Amino acid sequence: MTKPFRMKVIIPINNASYNDELKEVVTAVAPPDLYIEVDNIKAGNTSIESRWDKTVNAPHVVAMVVQAEHDGFDGVFVSDFDFCGVEEARELVDIPVVGGFRPSAYTAMMLAEKFSIVTFAHSVMDMQSSHSRLFGIAPNFASISPIDLTVHQLVDRDKVVEKVYQASLTAIEAHGADAIILGCTGFNYIAEPVARLLKEKYQVNVPVIDPNHAAVSYLYGLIRNNLSQSRLTYVTSPNYSGTEYSL
Amino acid sequence: MTKPFRMKVIIPINNASYNDELKEVVTAVAPPDLYIEVDNIKAGNTSIESRWDKTVNAPHVVAMVVQAEHDGFDGVFVSDFDFCGVEEARELVDIPVVGGFRPSAYTAMMLAEKFSIVTFAHSVMDMQSSHSRLFGIAPNFASISPIDLTVHQLVDRDKVVEKVYQASLTAIEAHGADAIILGCTGFNYIAEPVARLLKEKYQVNVPVIDPNHAAVSYLYGLIRNNLSQSRLTYVTSPNYSGTEYSL
Amino acid sequence: MTKPFRMKVIIPINNASYNDELKEVVTAVAPPDLYIEVDNIKAGNTSIESRWDKTVNAPHVVAMVVQAEHDGFDGVFVSDFDFCGVEEARELVDIPVVGGFRPSAYTAMMLAEKFSIVTFAHSVMDMQSSHSRLFGIAPNFASISPIDLTVHQLVDRDKVVEKVYQASLTAIEAHGADAIILGCTGFNYIAEPVARLLKEKYQVNVPVIDPNHAAVSYLYGLIRNNLSQSRLTYVTSPNYSGTEYSL
Amino acid sequence: MTKPFRMKVIIPINNASYNDELKEVVTAVAPPDLYIEVDNIKAGNTSIESRWDKTVNAPHVVAMVVQAEHDGFDGVFVSDFDFCGVEEARELVDIPVVGGFRPSAYTAMMLAEKFSIVTFAHSVMDMQSSHSRLFGIAPNFASISPIDLTVHQLVDRDKVVEKVYQASLTAIEAHGADAIILGCTGFNYIAEPVARLLKEKYQVNVPVIDPNHAAVSYLYGLIRNNLSQSRLTYVTSPNYSGTEYSL
Amino acid sequence: MTKPFRMKVIIPINNASYNDELKEVVTAVAPPDLYIEVDNIKAGNTSIESRWDKTVNAPHVVAMVVQAEHDGFDGVFVSDFDFCGVEEARELVDIPVVGGFRPSAYTAMMLAEKFSIVTFAHSVMDMQSSHSRLFGIAPNFASISPIDLTVHQLVDRDKVVEKVYQASLTAIEAHGADAIILGCTGFNYIAEPVARLLKEKYQVNVPVIDPNHAAVSYLYGLIRNNLSQSRLTYVTSPNYSGTEYSL
Amino acid sequence: MTKPFRMKVIIPINNASYNDELKEVVTAVAPPDLYIEVDNIKAGNTSIESRWDKTVNAPHVVAMVVQAEHDGFDGVFVSDFDFCGVEEARELVDIPVVGGFRPSAYTAMMLAEKFSIVTFAHSVMDMQSSHSRLFGIAPNFASISPIDLTVHQLVDRDKVVEKVYQASLTAIEAHGADAIILGCTGFNYIAEPVARLLKEKYQVNVPVIDPNHAAVSYLYGLIRNNLSQSRLTYVTSPNYSGTEYSL
Structure with missing residues (x-):
């Protein structure tokens, strides 16, 4: 079997207690050639229940998405129905990023x-x-x-x-x-x-x-098809130097 | 490795000359646990370039979808951008059916x-x-x-x-x-x-x-998620006895 | 009085028992210069209660519409609220065709x-x-x-x-x-x-x-105005030789 | 032949010079059992080329529609693409009224x-x-x-x-x-x-x-079907005594 | 303090009994540099409860709007939720006109x-x-x-x-x-x-x-921004000589 | 003259060089009873040219909006066409907040x-x-x-x-x-x-x-009408204690 595709799942809340459960949930629909890593952000609010929670947590999500691309992941799922940080992150990376x-x-x-x-x-x-x-x-x-x-x-x-x-x-x-x-x-x-x-x-x-199931399957399909977000829709800001989130 | 999922791809034209190419095309995006079988209908028009072509070919597509479910396939992709026979077939089977x-x-x-x-x-x-x-x-x-x-x-x-x-x-x-x-x-x-x-x-x-790529990936995701068309949207006709397309 | 316009009304079900009643119904709103002939298809399902019924019956409707044009009718009403066969038939004939x-x-x-x-x-x-x-x-x-x-x-x-x-x-x-x-x-x-x-x-x-009333009046108006479906919207398939439904 | 239906066509401009031509135009699509009378309003502007023209002429159109119902017409066509006075008149009469x-x-x-x-x-x-x-x-x-x-x-x-x-x-x-x-x-x-x-x-x-052709045919169909505007949509004002436009 | 802006408020009904109350109502949200004059039309119906009432009263509203511009007002609010006469008047004047x-x-x-x-x-x-x-x-x-x-x-x-x-x-x-x-x-x-x-x-x-409050504030903002209706949307009729409503 | 209304204008970029010009611009449409204070955020990116720029700057905008309410301002205009931080801030304050x-x-x-x-x-x-x-x-x-x-x-x-x-x-x-x-x-x-x-x-x-002009006038109207965002649409998160942005 060839090298598996690598998917990063980001829990966009400052709370690690759901990581194991989500790992189990998303693995249930993972094809054999998909490796999934689950992690949560390490700052921000502990749940997303409003636009404000999204705003507080989004910068941390974006940083983790940029890092995921740097680490060689093929795609990122931000496990939030309201797609915290997704639209913004899509402007900065070439790998596909999806929310819920x-x-x-x-x-x-x-x-x-x-x-x-x-x-x-x-x-x-x-x-x-x-x-x-x-x-x-x-x-x-x-x-x-x-x-x-x-x-x-x-x-x-x-x-x-x-x-x-x-x-x-x-x-x-x-x-x-x-x-x-x-x-x-x-x-x-x-x-x-x-x-x-x-x-x-x-x-x-x-x-x-x-x-969570729908998003993992959807993202896997995008990766499998070698498709990613249109950079005509998602344009990188001239303010972004690419080093903001470097290690 | 467990038993693979089985997908039927139907070419809804009375012309077998694209089967091998399509098999090659869809296999390119197939996950390791997906077995795909490609076949075309054996009656009807040789291409779909109008609503009339769809109408002529749809009954043959529907019969083949019913047969595919009977044969144990987990889902059917009708390889037609204009989804010849798909909406109708969805009323008769429980496995997911998609078009292009x-x-x-x-x-x-x-x-x-x-x-x-x-x-x-x-x-x-x-x-x-x-x-x-x-x-x-x-x-x-x-x-x-x-x-x-x-x-x-x-x-x-x-x-x-x-x-x-x-x-x-x-x-x-x-x-x-x-x-x-x-x-x-x-x-x-x-x-x-x-x-x-x-x-x-x-x-x-x-x-x-x-x-073709998008549909195969999409359908695989549905199968993987154990999802199929809503039978509130797609209701079986009282006229359908279930034996019309039997062997 | 000049020669009347001739309208064909097709009952798109394989059941002749409604013909007389429908003849009576549509005649009630017919202008003096309109001759109406009612007939049903002779194959297919006996009612239309689903997309599948439409698909089964549509080819027979289309054949009857083509025949009606050949027989010199000025327009065809397919007496089905869900317009079984209408969109397809419109691609093949020059006379106006409407559903319900x-x-x-x-x-x-x-x-x-x-x-x-x-x-x-x-x-x-x-x-x-x-x-x-x-x-x-x-x-x-x-x-x-x-x-x-x-x-x-x-x-x-x-x-x-x-x-x-x-x-x-x-x-x-x-x-x-x-x-x-x-x-x-x-x-x-x-x-x-x-x-x-x-x-x-x-x-x-x-x-x-x-x-039924609305459709007959509507179609009469189209005939009277010498209007028919746009063949920019309804294009004849290159697969159609024009002889498929010949006598 | 029974008593014909009677249609009033109102030219909503203060200019009689188009009456004969319009009479000829609309008669061309009239069924045998339709009698058409064409008249124009006798006050207001001489053409409708703006919302203001409509407002100036509408009260005269409304009065003429009310009169037409009183005179026993079965329906009224206001020969204006922009339906000068039509929506208002529909609140006052029971016979169908249409514009262009x-x-x-x-x-x-x-x-x-x-x-x-x-x-x-x-x-x-x-x-x-x-x-x-x-x-x-x-x-x-x-x-x-x-x-x-x-x-x-x-x-x-x-x-x-x-x-x-x-x-x-x-x-x-x-x-x-x-x-x-x-x-x-x-x-x-x-x-x-x-x-x-x-x-x-x-x-x-x-x-x-x-x-003009489309409207006459449409209105004839409504008359033939004994249909008129919904008075749930078009409600008579409590300010209307019914005598405002009496002779 | 500089010369105040001048707003005309038109009550589009033939009934002066609401003038004082409306004056009080609109003054409550008037900025210090806004002078407001309230008046009603002197003909037409005494309330607006239908499209017909609007049509009867609109010509009188339009005349009063034209007069208001002539009198040097900076904008007109027609105090009618259904904007009696507003769309038409906008074609004739350069000052902004709004309804409710x-x-x-x-x-x-x-x-x-x-x-x-x-x-x-x-x-x-x-x-x-x-x-x-x-x-x-x-x-x-x-x-x-x-x-x-x-x-x-x-x-x-x-x-x-x-x-x-x-x-x-x-x-x-x-x-x-x-x-x-x-x-x-x-x-x-x-x-x-x-x-x-x-x-x-x-x-x-x-x-x-x-x-009433919303409209006065909105109109004041338009006046303050030196904005008025687009005369690409609201074009003066060639039938309008400009003298129809002159004193 | 009574105590003026107080409006805060926030420039949502980390760059103070536009403050004076914007002060001049917005003052040009300010009514006599409106006091306007202009300030920019002190962290984040120096322009907003993407979704990412908005995400980086929004938390700083939100903090400044909360502070503005605490300081007794009657409303806040965030001078950004793309309303950086506006939707989020509306969940946290009772005074009206608008973008461009x-x-x-x-x-x-x-x-x-x-x-x-x-x-x-x-x-x-x-x-x-x-x-x-x-x-x-x-x-x-x-x-x-x-x-x-x-x-x-x-x-x-x-x-x-x-x-x-x-x-x-x-x-x-x-x-x-x-x-x-x-x-x-x-x-x-x-x-x-x-x-x-x-x-x-x-x-x-x-x-x-x-x-900028439109927003200042609009916001002034809201303040004058004592209106603010619906807190059915903009609900405060249970994660918000109200002290996050305290001094």
Whole structure:
């Protein structure tokens, strides 16, 4: 077997306690020729629940992306549904960089006419619903429903599954959703049981997208195709000397 | 190594002469754990250059998709930019089925703000530009430009590369495109040299999407994630007994 | 009186039992100088309740449209809300061809700010709601509501009227509809009683569009104006020799 | 033969010199059972070339529509591409009232993927292009091109035909139009020769819509279907006593 | 202090009884260097509750706008949410002219992701919801909710406040609104108490836009920036001699 | 005269050399009761020419906004067309905060049907054109044209005026723009001469929007109306203790 592709997964919060779990989660969908390394940023806030959290943490994400390219990684996934630091980092490196929203949304759009996002709290609803406007895919977006837990309260998986399932039912029955996206990269091991409950209910397949899984598969595909972000869209600033983040 | 995933690639034209080339093309992006089988339909028209060609060939594609599921394949890629038979087949099987357009478009949208399609002839421009309306992604669509060769005339690769490159320049300069999608699954070995020419020209990366490559990677990701089309969107007709396409 | 215009109405299902009723329905709105002939296809499925049904029946519709042009008809209406075979047939003939959706939608848009579709079953909701995206009229589309009968169960007219009326009330009160389109060409003799009930309820006129009526009037207008589909949009395939459907 | 339907055509300008010509034009597409009466308003401006002209003339149009209903007409066509007084009059009468834009646009949309408007002067471009936004059909709108003659200068038909043809070519080649709408109800006897020139050029049918023809046919269809504007959309003001325009 | 800017506020109804109150309302947000004069039209209907009312009153508004420019005013606000006469008057004068809707909508869009309009009656819902389509801002529009009082019944302020508050809650909870626009320039002294109630309920600021306040501030900004309507968008008719409204 | 309103203007670049000029620019449109203080951030990059520059500078902007509220300012304008730090800061303070794009766009939309942005360099075109998508106003956006100078090269005003004028002509003639927005808050003293040149050319008013002027006037209006951002849209993170930026 030839040398594997190397993917860096960055947890964009100043908290190492999710690293092992995420490593396990993303490895579950990794092809045999993909090596994945997971790490978190070492400064900034301990969760991302607002635009401000993103702003505080983004510079640290960008630095880690630049370092990843320097270390020879073939692509970077920033494990944040709201893609903390991703758009900025894409201006500085040649390897592909992805966050959670776009891979999840495009996967849902591949499979269904309309998707709803089930997210963790009311407070991020506007921030997350604006993603569909920004990326020009609004007709595919049915709704966003929060289960109103903070990201730090997501430890009781049975409760999360039950709440995500209930929010999914509302999205399907009342908002016309045909697929569900989990709007939080901390929703691990949730997609599969919710999909099972929905299948029991409707007797047919209803896709439930796990953003970490979707993003890893998407990024692997980009790497495999030797594709990266358009540098017509993502132009390096003349202010960037390339040495800001050097070792 | 565990049992590989099995993907069926269907060439939806009544012409076996592209099978070997396509096998070679798609294998180039296949992960180690993916087995791919390529076959073409055995009735219908010998190319798809109109809505009518799609209608003539679609029933044969659908039958082959049903057979593929019966044969234990994990997913089917219908190698047609205009997804001949795909939407219909999705109503009849549980394994994921994809065509060329959506994987290509979503890959472009992952990488750039606007994409243009470079296709083979004026005659398919309206048919292909309507895809962006149908799938609710119009703001990402810059333009469609034909190189005005029929699908049967695409044998002179140097000429195709030159024409696609010129059309790409127009798309970028005049229509605001940041990424190029090849609007024909017969454009093999074209994306890479065009991307190289664009990089020489602009000194930065401009993605050029090969629909066969994009689709195989996309479908592999779906299979890997255990995801398939929403059967809320794609409902089986009461007219379908399940035995229509039986052996 | 001069020679009348000749319109062919094709019932795109393999079932002759609706022919007489439809003849009666469409004749009711025919101008004096319009001769209408109604016939059904002689192969394919016996109803259209999915994309797959459309695909199975479309080739037979196309053949019958080609024959109609050959027989000197001035235009063809395919009596199917979801326009089975229409887009394809338009590539092959010079006479105008219409289905049920567009005449109904444009008639509703002529009269009201937003329309809702009341259709027969949940299973076609996504297929039918995508029409508004495809034809670029989404802002005029309020909702789609099924009454959840199969097309074969539509014999009890009083029940259908009551269910369509109830669905219309929901569309008006909850979804902001100002006009109702019947989303099934099998809903005969329903529009008028539902309109009467809505007028009783609201004391003002609320349009209820019968797709067969709307289409016949629309097509007559095209014929009268000597207009037909743009062959820049609908281009004949080089694969079409013109003899495929000859007698 | 039964009693014919009666249609009133209102020329919304204070100028009687076009009445006879318009009578001839609209009669050309009238079915045998349609009686048409043409008249112009007797006050206001002598042409409509701006929003202000519309405002000055609209009250006179409204009064004449009310009178037409009182006189037993079955429907009213206000022969103005920009539908002077139409939206307002619809609130006061039960018979259907149409202007020029919507019938033309919906006819074009019935036949082609994108239409362009060829109009008489630069000065009305923004006013007319906003119609597509207002009626929620923007994706179907390719462009608007003026030939830069005032409505009073449209007497030299050969010149108008040549200029409209040239503008149509630009719309097709540069803006992606597949159908042409004449953006002026004073463009009589122009559509047919322009269509012939386009057919010579492209060797296929390209629809050219005459707004007077389209509107008469459209309105006849509404009358025939016993349909009129939704009075949920068009509500009578409590200020209207019904006697304002009495004789 | 230098000579103040002079703003004319036109109440576009034939009823002088609101002049003093409106003077008081608009003065409350006037900068020190702004002189405001309020007057109403002296003919036409006594309220604007339909498109027809607008048409009846618009010519009188236009005349008063022309007069205001002649009298040396620097800008005109027509105190009507539905901008009676505004678009037309903009073609005739060089000073900026605004109505109620656009300043309110753009102010709401400055502050929140989605706004809802709370208006006085069901009868104007369609007319007012079409504004968002016309001005190309539909993605920002959540809903429109009437409190179902006529404009003449708006004297009981406590009742209006309570009803607007209830409608605002529905807009926020059920339609996703983040800001409220009062859809009636007769809703004076309502915005502030409703905003206070919403703050009590949600414990955070929810903007409630008073259209008179928003418009005066907006217009003052235009005057201060020496900006006026684009005369490429608003072209003077060749029919306009400039003397129609002379003294 | 009562106590004036106090506005803080933040230059979001680590460079104090524009402070005096901007003070002069914004004071020119300040009402008598408005006190304005201008300051720049003291860390970060020296210009904003990319998403990365925004990310580097945003935390410093946010801190200065928080400080401004603490210091009793009534509102903050971040003098950056691309609103560096604005969305984030809005989550942390109760006083209104605005950037350059939205006030400019809404001012243009108030005055014209379509606007074009004339900006300084190709490199920011995609970043800036995405603003229209994000804020749901895309139908009003005609195009973006760069003059291809870096922000540091904008010292030769005559050259800038000439280049902006040429780009404006293209925007008007080729892209359908009716108003021009300067896409850079460093384009001082440019709007007025360009507007004069356009008036000479077209003989009518064509608005040219200076983003600093538009923003100051807009923000003053918000302050005057006692309005601020919706905290339903902009929610404070639970991670924010309020002391992060304390003195």
